[in-house]
Amino acid sequence: xxxxxxxxxxxxxxxxxxxxxxxxxxxxxxxxxxxxxxxxxxxxxxxxxxxxxxxxxxxxxxxxxxxxxxxxxxxxxxxxxxxxxxxxxxxxxxxxxxxxxxxxxxxxxxxxxxxxxxxxxxxxxxxxxxxxxxxxxxxxxxxxxxxxxxxxxxxxxxxxxxxxxxxxxxxxxxxxxxxxxxxxxxxxxxxxxxxxxxxxxxxxxxxxxxxxxxxxxxxxxxxxxxxxxxxxxxxxxxxxxxxxxxxxxxxxxxxxxxxxxxxxxxxxxxxxxxxxxxxxxxxxxxxxxxxxxxxxxxxxxxxxxxxxxxxxxxxxxxxxxxxxxxxxxxxxxxxxxxxxxxxxxxxxxxxxxxxxxxxxxxxxxxxxxxxxxxxxxxxxxxxxxxxxxxxxxxxxxxxxxxxxxxxxxxxxx
Amino acid sequence: xxxxxxxxxxxxxxxxxxxxxxxxxxxxxxxxxxxxxxxxxxxxxxxxxxxxxxxxxxxxxxxxxxxxxxxxxxxxxxxxxxxxxxxxxxxxxxxxxxxxxxxxxxxxxxxxxxxxxxxxxxxxxxxxxxxxxxxxxxxxxxxxxxxxxxxxxxxxxxxxxxxxxxxxxxxxxxxxxxxxxxxxxxxxxxxxxxxxxxxxxxxxxxxxxxxxxxxxxxxxxxxxxxxxxxxxxxxxxxxxxxxxxxxxxxxxxxxxxxxxxxxxxxxxxxxxxxxxxxxxxxxxxxxxxxxxxxxxxxxxxxxxxxxxxxxxxxxxxxxxxxxxxxxxxxxxxxxxxxxxxxxxxxxxxxxxxxxxxxxxxxxxxxxxxxxxxxxxxxxxxxxxxxxxxxxxxxxxxxxxxxxxxxxxxxxxx
Numbered sequence: 001x002x003x004x005x006x007x008x009x010x011x012x013x014x015x016x017x018x019x020x021x022x023x024x025x026x027x028x029x030x031x032x033x034x035x036x037x038x039x040x041x042x043x044x045x046x047x048x049x050x051x052x053x054x055x056x057x058x059x060x061x062x063x064x065x066x067x068x069x070x071x072x073x074x075x076x077x078x079x080x081x082x083x084x085x086x087x088x089x090x091x092x093x094x095x096x097x098x099x100x101x102x103x104x105x106x107x108x109x110x111x112x113x114x115x116x117x118x119x120x121x122x123x124x125x126x127x128x129x130x131x132x133x134x135x136x137x138x139x140x141x142x143x144x145x146x147x148x149x150x151x152x153x154x155x156x157x158x159x160x161x162x163x164x165x166x167x168x169x170x171x172x173x174x175x176x177x178x179x180x181x182x183x184x185x186x187x188x189x190x191x192x193x194x195x196x197x198x199x200x201x202x203x204x205x206x207x208x209x210x211x212x213x214x215x216x217x218x219x220x221x222x223x224x225x226x227x228x229x230x231x232x233x234x235x236x237x238x239x240x241x242x243x244x245x246x247x248x249x250x251x252x253x254x255x256x257x258x259x260x261x262x263x264x265x266x267x268x269x270x271x272x273x274x275x276x277x278x279x280x281x282x283x284x285x286x287x288x289x290x291x292x293x294x295x296x297x298x299x300x301x302x303x304x305x306x307x308x309x310x311x312x313x314x315x316x317x318x319x320x321x322x323x324x325x326x327x328x329x330x331x332x333x334x335x336x337x338x339x340x341x342x343x344x345x346x347x348x349x350x351x352x353x354x355x356x357x358x359x360x361x362x363x364x365x366x367x368x369x370x371x372x373x374x375x376x377x378x379x380x381x382x383x384x385x386x387x388x389x390x391x392x393x394x395x396x397x398x399x400x401x402x403x404x405x406x407x408x409x410x411x412x413x
Numbered sequence: 414x415x416x417x418x419x420x421x422x423x424x425x426x427x428x429x430x431x432x433x434x435x436x437x438x439x440x441x442x443x444x445x446x447x448x449x450x451x452x453x454x455x456x457x458x459x460x461x462x463x464x465x466x467x468x469x470x471x472x473x474x475x476x477x478x479x480x481x482x483x484x485x486x487x488x489x490x491x492x493x494x495x496x497x498x499x500x501x502x503x504x505x506x507x508x509x510x511x512x513x514x515x516x517x518x519x520x521x522x523x524x525x526x527x528x529x530x531x532x533x534x535x536x537x538x539x540x541x542x543x544x545x546x547x548x549x550x551x552x553x554x555x556x557x558x559x560x561x562x563x564x565x566x567x568x569x570x571x572x573x574x575x576x577x578x579x580x581x582x583x584x585x586x587x588x589x590x591x592x593x594x595x596x597x598x599x600x601x602x603x604x605x606x607x608x609x610x611x612x613x614x615x616x617x618x619x620x621x622x623x624x625x626x627x628x629x630x631x632x633x634x635x636x637x638x639x640x641x642x643x644x645x646x647x648x649x650x651x652x653x654x655x656x657x658x659x660x661x662x663x664x665x666x667x668x669x670x671x672x673x674x675x676x677x678x679x680x681x682x683x684x685x686x687x688x689x690x691x692x693x694x695x696x697x698x699x700x701x702x703x704x705x706x707x708x709x710x711x712x713x714x715x716x717x718x719x720x721x722x723x724x725x726x727x728x729x730x731x732x733x734x735x736x737x738x739x740x741x742x743x744x745x746x747x748x749x750x751x752x753x754x755x756x757x758x759x760x761x762x763x764x765x766x767x768x769x770x771x772x773x774x775x776x777x778x779x780x781x782x783x784x785x786x787x788x789x790x791x792x793x794x795x796x797x798x799x800x801x802x803x804x805x806x807x808x809x810x811x812x813x814x815x816x817x818x819x820x821x822x823x824x825x826x
Contacts, residue, residue, distance in 0.1 A: 011622045011633070013449045015440035018431055027428030036426045038461065039454040048451065048472075055468075059461075072606050072623070073614060105800055111607045131801055133603075154803050209429050220429055275695075275716065281702025282688075282695030285716045289694025292770055292804055300718035300726075303688065303698045309713040309756060313726075343722060357705055391705055 001172045002037045002060040003029055006052055008068035008077050009151060010043035021066045021149075021156050028160060030222070032168050033175035034062060044068065049080035057084070057144045062168075067151030069134035071113040077148055078137075082121050085141055089119040092126065099133045127163045131155045138167065145171070177224050178231035180206075180239045183252035184217040185404040192217055192246075199241045206234055214396035215404075216258065251407055258403040259287045265410040266297040266347075273406075274345035275301035276314055276335040278326065279353035279369065284399040299343050304335065314338030327354050327364035329372070329381040336374035347409075348374045349402050356389040369398045373409055380409070414585045415450045415473040416442055419465055421481035421490050422564060423456040434479045434562075434569050441573060445581050446588030447475060448637070457481065462493035470497070470557045475581075480564030482547035484526040490561055491550075495534050498554055502532040508539065512546050540576045544568045551580065558584065590637050591644040593619075593652050596665035597630040598817040605630055605659075612654045619647055627809035628817075629671065664820055671816045672700045678823040679710035679760075686819075687758035688714035689727055689748040691739065692766035692782065697812040712756050717748065727751030740767050740777030742785070742794040749787035760822075761787045762815050769802040782811045786822055793822070 005026070007019035019041050026036045037060060042049045049068070056063045068077030082089050096118035103110040117134045120126055127136030127147075132155040137148040147164060149156045184192060189212040196219065200208035206223035221238055225231040243250065252261050266273055275285045281303060288298050302313050307326050310316040316334040324330045335350035353369030367389035372381045382405055386394050418439070420432035432454050439449045450473060455462045462481070469476045481490030495502050509531035516523040530547045533539055540549030540560075545568040550561040560577060562569045597605060602625040609632065613621035619636035634651055638644040656663060664674050679686055688698045694716060701711050715726050720739050723729040729747040737743045748763035766782030780802035785794045795818055799807050 010620065011624055013439065013452065014622075014633075014635075015436050015443065017624075018433065018436065020431065023428050023431065026426065030428065037456055037458070038465075039426065041452040043450055045450070052451075071603060072610060074622075102800075108601075108604075111603055113607065113610070114603065131803070154806060207427075209424070209427065211429055218429075220427075222427065277695070277698075278713075280699075281707075281711075281713075282690070282698030282716070285690075285695030285718075286693075286699050289716075289718060290805060290808070294694075295718055298694075298718050300691075300694075300716040300722045302715060302726075303695065303702075303713040305698075305702060305708055305711050305713035313713075313715075313755070342726070392703060395703070 001034045001062060001175070003034050003062035003064060004038045004040065004056040004060050005036060006040045006042060006049070006056065006063065006065045007151075008042055008044065008049060008065060010074070012041045013043050019066070021151065021153055024153070024157055025064055025066070025160065028165060029062075029168075030177040030179070032165065032172045033177055034168065034172050035175075035177075044074040044076050046076040046080045046083065049076055050083040053081055053084040053146065057141065057146065061143060062145050062147070064147045064149065066149045066156055069117065069136070069148060069150045071111070071117050071133070075116070078116075078119055078121065081139070081146060081148060085121065085139065085146070087122045089121055091115070092118050092120045095120070095126065095135055098128075102133060127159050129155055129159055131158050136163070138164070174226070175224065176226065176228040176231040177222065178228065178235055179223075180221040180235040181253070181255050182219045182239075182242060182246065182250045183255070183257070184219065184246060184249050185215065185251055185258060185400065185407070187217070187249055189217060192219070195245050196242050199245060200238065203238055206238055208238075214393060215400040248408075248411070251404075258400065258407060260291050262403055262407050262410065263288070263291050263294055263297060265407070269346075269410070269413070271346035272297050272299050272344075274299045274339045274343035274348045276339035276348060276350040277301070277303050278305060278310070278335070278351060279355045280351045280395050280399050281305060283395050284349065284351060284402055287399055287403070299345050301339055301343060301348070310335060314342070325364055327352050327368055327370065329370050329383065332370035332372035333374075333379050333381050336372035336379055340374040346376060347406065349406055350374070351398055351402055353394075353398055355391045355395050355398075357391055367394060369394075369401070371398070371402045371405055373406055375409065375413075380405070414447045414475060414588065416447050416475035416477060417451045417453065417469040417473050418449060419453045419455060419462070419469065419476065419478045420564075421455055421457065421462060421478060423487070425454045426456050432479075434564070434566055437566070437570055438477055438479070438573065441578065442581075443590050445578065445585050446590055446637070447581065447585050448590070457487040457489050459489040459493045459496065462489055463496040466494055466497040466559065470554065470559065474556060475558050475560070477560045477562065479562045479569055482530065482549075482561060482563045484524070484530050484546070488529070491529070491532055491534065494552070494559060494561060498534065498552065498559070500535045502534055504528070505531050505533045505539065508533065508548055511541075515546055540572050542568055542572055544571050549576070551577070587639055588637055589639065589641040589644045590635065591641065591648055592636075593634040593648040594666070594668050595632040595652075595655060595659070595663050596668070596670070597632065597659060597662050598628065598664055598671055598813065598820070600630075600662055602630060605632070605662075608658050609655050612658060613651065616647075616651055619651055621651075627806060628813035661821070661824065664817075671813065671820060673704050675816055675820050675823065676701070676704050676707055676710060678820070682759075682823070682826070684759035685710050685712050687712045687752045687756035687761045689752035689761060689763040690714070690716050691718060691723070691748070691764060692768045693764045693808050693812050694718060696808050697762065697764060697815055700812055700816065712758050714752055714756060714761070723748060727755070738777055740765050740781055740783065742783050742796065745783035745785035746787075746792050746794050749785035749792055753787040759789060760819065762819060763787070764811055764815055766807075766811055768804045768808050768811075770804055780807060782807070782814070784811070784815045784818055786818055788822065788826075793818070
């Protein structure tokens with residue numbers, strides 16, 4: 001079974017915006033054995049969208065349209081699909097009262113224009129939206145299916161997962177597409193590719209993709225077979241060779257990001273963690289605490305952006321900052337020790353660095369970072385210099401490096 | 414003049430890859446006064462690509478096809494476009510010797526399959542590729558133009574900039590596209606739209622787009638006129654009405670995000686800021702400190718994720734946490750006061766809340782947040798409840814809300 005995905009919105013035809021919903025949808029469709037054969041972005045233009053939907057429904061059995069279900073004049077998806085299928089639209093009073101109720105719960109009155117979101121194409125099955133006002137719609141025409149989903153990613157995902165997957169599983173003929181994901185840290189993208197290319201280049205199936213984002217890497221193996229068993233055997237065959245080649249560089253085999261892996265290790269050991277961040281300004285703590293349940297091991301910590309706060313909150317000696325500079329291994333170590341002592345955490349991670357774009361002094365060229373991990377028995381400090389740093393990227397790289405170092409330390413502990 | 418962009422490659426139909434060349438191309442085309450009306454991603458399928466190109470050339474005057482010009486069987490773009498235009502392909506001996514030369518310079522022998530890259534569609538103008546083996550092609554059919562460009566971004570950009578822009582400027586009718594951006598905070602997307610729709614709906618030109626992301630909103634006005642002056646006059650006409658309607662809800666007219674605007678106000682007033690974050694776990698500090706030069710006003714602060722650290726680091730009374738709960742206006746206020754006192758900052762922002770997904774107790778249902786701003790003369794506490802919270806989103810909303818409240822406070826100060 002093949003599918004096309006159509007994203008609707010003129011903002012995605014500007015130089016600033018991409019359609020990213022299609023990545024999620026493609027992953028979910030592949031898991032159902034459905035291949036995506038084309039993707040389109042169409043502006044807020046009713047006739048153009050209608051003709052795109054019409055043509056797509058002749059080419060493939062499944063067409064997913066995302067976006068354009070809002071309340072404004074610009075939101076043309078309902079009208080365009082009704083036009084493409086030559087069907088009427090009817091006001092659904094259940095949806096209308098749901099939208100009214102949603103506004104009431106926020107102590108607000110529903111604006112009149114939101115009535116448009118209660119219009120349903122004749123014969124459509126309504127896909128309720130618990131996270132927003134615009135419901136989705138599932139429309140069948142012969143053996144063809146059109147699914148309309150709201151554009152906000154969290155609404156689209158929630159509706160697709162809860163209301164579309166099971167329905168699609170009933171209609172999609174069996175093709176097993178299975179994916180194996182390794183997550184890797186602590187090496188560069190080209191080192192990674194050089195290590196594993198001699199393995200994966202012998203295989204067209206599974207297809208191998210290497211992804212890199214701010215120091216975090218993923219290797220995706222994607223097998224397409226007529227049975228699950230066959231696909232899984234293929235993944236095992238290639239995956240086991242990659243595991244041998246990468247060894248402990250692999251930190252996750254189930255897609256979990258580094259902050260989740262680290263959190264699990266801390267929780268298992270009944271250990272706690274605190275942070276002391278300078279150059280990353282809260283970015284490391286943000287990642288650690290984004291994990292649900294992180295309060296079991298994450299105590300909190302300090303953002304000591306100014307040198308004075310490094311002294312007052314963490315007890316870094318003034319003399320040390322003056323002599324070594326705030327971006328130095330000594331200060332990183334003193335920050336980690338101070339954070340550990342003042343929070344009572346089992347481990348404390350400190351990051352000090354110069355994220356750029358300018359260089360403050362000879363001791364700390366932009367791109368220089370020190371990460372210190374204070375543990376019950378020792379403190380380790382690691383230096384890393386990123387040439388030509390980009391402020392946002394180098395901060396993200398430094399937080400990733402800190403988590404990677406902690407993960408290795410916990411693996412050894 | 415309108416254009417469509419077609420990206421070719423099955424790897425962009427997986428869950429991992431997006432076509433990003435179209436962002437660069439859209440920016441360049443807009444600067445030439447050319448609008449992009451649709452974008453497509455097509456797999457390595459000759460017939461499907463041929464029919465997409467054929468249809469696009471009936472809809473718009475310019476079609477740009479990127480990718481699929483490599484040497485392998487999978488690279489179908491030359492064949493597909495020749496099929497769509499019903500033209501032959503001819504071996505170009507200059508290109509062939511260039512490719513051979515390129516391989517020789519790397520001390521390698523040209524594989525036989527690379528001959529395919531020297532095939533040129535009859536009547537095409539060759540766009541030489543100094544950075545790779547596959548040349549581009551510029552093909553005219555009546556008043557229609559098809560441009561074929563290689564997929565690697567640095568090759569595509571180089572060819573487009575050096576060989577396409579000047580040619581397109583000669584054929585594109587003069588059209589000036591100018592954009593005005595307002596950034597808005599502190600209201601919902603539908604409130605915003607209701608406020609400004611009565612203005613913008615009278616104008617087809619400029620086109621108005623409302624974008625919302627985690628509580629941050631943008632209104633883009635995009636005028637298309639035959640002269641710059643006319644476009645700018647139109648933007649002033651509509652923009653001034655929108656300014657009146659939104660008043661102080663507009664925090665930026667030049668695209669600057671809220672953390673930059675707040676930072677400028679703090680710097681102007683020679684004021685400093687500190688944070689005390691619980692539920693946002695560093696996300697607010699991360700945004701504030703991402704701004705280059707933020708060390709001039711951002712001192713740092715505290716991440717007090719555990720109740721114990723709220724007491725020990727910020728001096729929140731244990732009695733208060735027990736009686737009111739950690740997610741309460743009293744605790745938010747005490748956190749802000751503690752952070753201000755202990756850092757000596759002019760202002761301190763504290764955030765406490767329950768980001769979900771679970772509810773800890775009757776006092777703090779998931780989605781409840783309190784933001785306190787301690788200033789030299791007063792402390793203000795604001796409550797906000799997000800129904801059905803999504804952990805990552807509600808944290809981002811809360812940080813946005815805190816910056817918005819601070820911005821308003823600074824505007825009044």
